Amino acid sequence: MKRTIITLTVVLAALVLAILLSTPKAQNFNSSTAIAAPAPTAMAEPMPANCPNIHEAIRALEVADRDLREARHNFCGHKEEAMRRVHAAIEELRAAEGCDRCR
Secondary structure, eight states: OHHHHHHHHHHHHHHHHHHHHHOOOOOOOOGGGOOOOOOOOOOSSOOOSSOHHHHHHHHHHHHHHHHHHHOSSOTTTTHHHHHHHHHHHHHHHHHHHTSGGGO
16 A cells, blocks of 8 residues: 555656646747637636646645545555645645746
């Protein structure tokens, strides 16, 4: 079970890193070349325009957090530390999502 938790943590960290590294950079363009687009419809929760992968990673980590919290066992003593690391990852991704490049 310890290997499973370690593997899960490593895979989760690799996923977050891959998402962060694969996020495309914003393209600079002149406002005079912008094409008018229809106004977006209101969403329950606005998604950042330039960093959708970070937003998706946060949602995935929130699901993992819920699964850990609702689990009836403690994953051989690793549940608390896993939850702590998931929370830390969510906080870091939210900070990254708040970056000027993601708005």
